[in-house]
Amino acid sequence: MAIPKTMGTEIEFGITVKGDRDFDPISACVLLVNAYREEHAAKILWDYDQENPLADARGFQVDGEKYTPNQQENIARNKTLSNGARYYVDHAHPEYSCPEVTNPYDVVVHERAGERILEVSRREATALLPEGSQMLIHKNNSDHKGNSYGCHENYLMDRRTSFKQIVEYLIPFFVSRQIYSGAGKVGSENRAMPCDYQLAQRSDFFETEVALDTMVKRPIINTRDEPHADREKYRRLHVIVGDSNMSEYAIWLRQGATAIVLSMIEDGAINREVTLRDPVKNIKEVSHDSGLSREIEMTSGRKLTAIQLQRDYLEMALQYAARGDLPDWAPEILEHWGEVLDALERDPYELADRIDWVAKKVLIERMMERKGLDWQSPQVAMMDLQYHDLRPDKGLYYLLERQGRMRRITTDAEIIRAVTEPPTDTRAYFRGQCLKRYGAEVFGVNWDSISFGIGDEPIKRILMAEPLKGTKAHVDELLNRSKTAAELVKNLRA
DSSP: OOOOOOEEEEEEOEEEEETOTTOOHHHHHHHHHHHSOOTTGGGOEEOGGGOOTTEETTTEEOSSOOOOOOHHHHHHHEEEOTTSOEEEEETTEEEEEOOOBSSHHHHHHHHHHHHHHHHHHHHHHHHTSOTTOEEEEEOOSBOSSSOBOOEEEEEEEETTSOHHHHHHHHHHHHHHHHHHHOOOEESOOTTOOOOSEESOSSGGGEEEEEESOSSSSEEEEEOBOOOSSOTTTEEEEEEEEEOOOOOHHHHHHHHHHHHHHHHHHHTTOOOSOOOBSOHHHHHHHHHHOTTSOOEEEBTTSOEEEHHHHHHHHHHHHHHHHTTTOSOTTHHHHHHHHHHHHHHHHHOGGGGTTTOHHHHHHHHHHHHHHHHTOOTTOHHHHHHHHHTTBOOTTTOHHHHHHHTTOSOOSSOHHHHHHHHHOOOSSSTHHHHHHHHHHHGGGEEEEETTEEEEOOTTSOOEEEEOOOTTSSOHHHHHHHHHTOOSHHHHHHHHHO
16 A cells, blocks of 8 residues: 655746846845744754765665765755754755645645745845845746746655666656646747747756756656655655745645655556656647647657546546545645546636736736737746746736635635644654744754754664654653753753
């Protein structure tokens, strides 16, 4: 039986400073991250010793050197937050990695909490800039200058599952799920065929099927083998092929459908031929086809539209669900997955309240009609960008949300709570509570460990190899009787 799908997202945000002719993205990112203040967070190291980005899931180590920043740079670029998240500078972008969660609903809650944290940071950072300058943050995936930045999804899988099968069955799913997970984009990039509008922001940037790199020759399936958990038991699938969604519904459906398909792969429940003849070409073709009528060819010679291919996956998922092996949250995902595919077949505009690429396209087309513009207009490009603006009073997605024109999954109260509180049903609870209770004595943190500096004693590292341990149910009694970090370490080793 498939293992429970612990999951999460890592969002790289676009950043610029309006009014700064000498804009330096790295300096701006450092300013932004450090403008967000949580007690003790500024003094805690990110534990790079626990990472191995050169390990490849195909069973080997690639050549290269693992970069480890010095202590001063580490502190300047990283913050581990009390809600269990990591907020940091990744190359030339601010990145927010939400805490590990057990279901797609909580992904939405914690991803949106990240948006709130970025906006608080942005306001604080802007106050430190010269008069007339303003920092702007966008939750998108392209600067329209040939540069793309990612939304990375993470799912824990059973390591015994054949990686070859993961590749074979996931590539067609990723190529076709753009029809509901795409964030929408005006124009094309990266030498792709010209188009007025496409479903997804990232698709033009994928150039190979399988590889380790995430920035050059981007692959549809990333092979990074860094489970941040028991390596003998788990594989963390690091998904780089998706867009940063604004719509809560799109995030929820994307995470849920993907987690279900991964469980099906683990349990051998993919029983139809789904392999594509040319997936790198197909991912662009599907994205450029907002009419959703383009057929893509399977290796068998069969031709299907992306909707039909997704329906194959859904039908297999319904058969799998009948076995009773799916979690409690899955039936609702399956129901909505089917509703969305039905609506896409009838009229995609029915989904303007749920799916980002549709919502954005409707907004742009109405403005074009009202002002007599075409797709090449600078105003259209600006509207495309403004949909993703994290300023609540400027972002077009937030405007639609305030007007009740976007379907909500969460509540504002849940999001506000998730800004400071970790999920209670994963090890993120233990991590977050340790920062709250013993923050001054926390020396370093990684996803699967936390280290304490207790007086003059050597650093005490506590390993957390099981993502579903360290929950509120597991550790609250322990934490409540451990008034100091020294007592906690002693009690854990008793």
